[in-house]
Amino acid sequence: MPYTVERASSADSHEITLLLRASIIELCGLDHGDNPDRYKAWLKNKTAPNVESWIDGPGAAFVVQDQDKRILGFAMGTPKGHIPLMYVLPDARLTGVSKTLMRAxxxxxxxxxxxxxxxxxxxxxxxxxxxxxxAETGETKTQLDMTFRCFKKGL
Incomplete structure (x- = not known):
């Protein structure tokens, strides 16, 4: 599947929001146990206005698009090197989209x-x-009744 990586645009915020929501619901069942009460809380801030503000913020945000300009993945990085978001469309999973976003x-x-x-x-x-x-740092963060392990990588 040929695709390109581009800087995210606030004009893409609605499509990115749909991608985030689909990815969380369909791909993250191991985390939320397919429990709507748990993933609804996770989805609460996944709105087009929030996505637009994230894209327009001080960090870097990227999308991967297919040849038809459909957004297959979205990732964000902060100015200090933290990656708070990296999601792909369920049908783009295991196609190299995530690796492309991480490389960017x-x-x-x-x-x-x-x-x-x-x-x-x-x-x-x-x-x-x-x-x-x-590599795992040994630290964890708890949000939305879920535990997330912290990782670091030397560049």
């Missing part, structure tokens, strides 16, 4: 002179991040 963020961090990237991972994504060289 890590390249941006290197260009900013950072020597480390960090993130908090869902259970669903832990194996993926480990495959990219991220």
């Amino acid at each position: 963020l890590e390249d941006t961090f290197r260009d900013r002179g950072l020597d480390e990237s960090c993130l908090s991972s869902t259970l669903t994504a832990e194996r993926f991040y480990k495959s990219l060289g991220y």
Whole structure:
């Protein structure tokens, strides 16, 4: 599947919102147990206005698009090298979209002179991040009645 990586645009906020919501509901069952009460809380801030503000914020946000300009993935990085969001459409899972997004963020961090990237991972994504060289720090974060393990990677 040919695709391109681009800087996210606030004009894409509605499509990105739909992607985030589908990814959380359909791909993160290991984390929310397919319990609507748990994933509704996770979805609460996944709105087009919030996505637009994230894109327009001080960090870097990227999308991966297919040849028809359909957004297949979305990721964000902060100016200090933290990755708070990285999601793909369910039908784009395991196609290289996630790796492309991570490469774009890590390249941006290197260009900013950072020597480390960090993130908090869902259970669903832990194996993926480990495959990219991220290592557990031993720290955890609890949000929305879920525990997320923290990971770091030297750049």
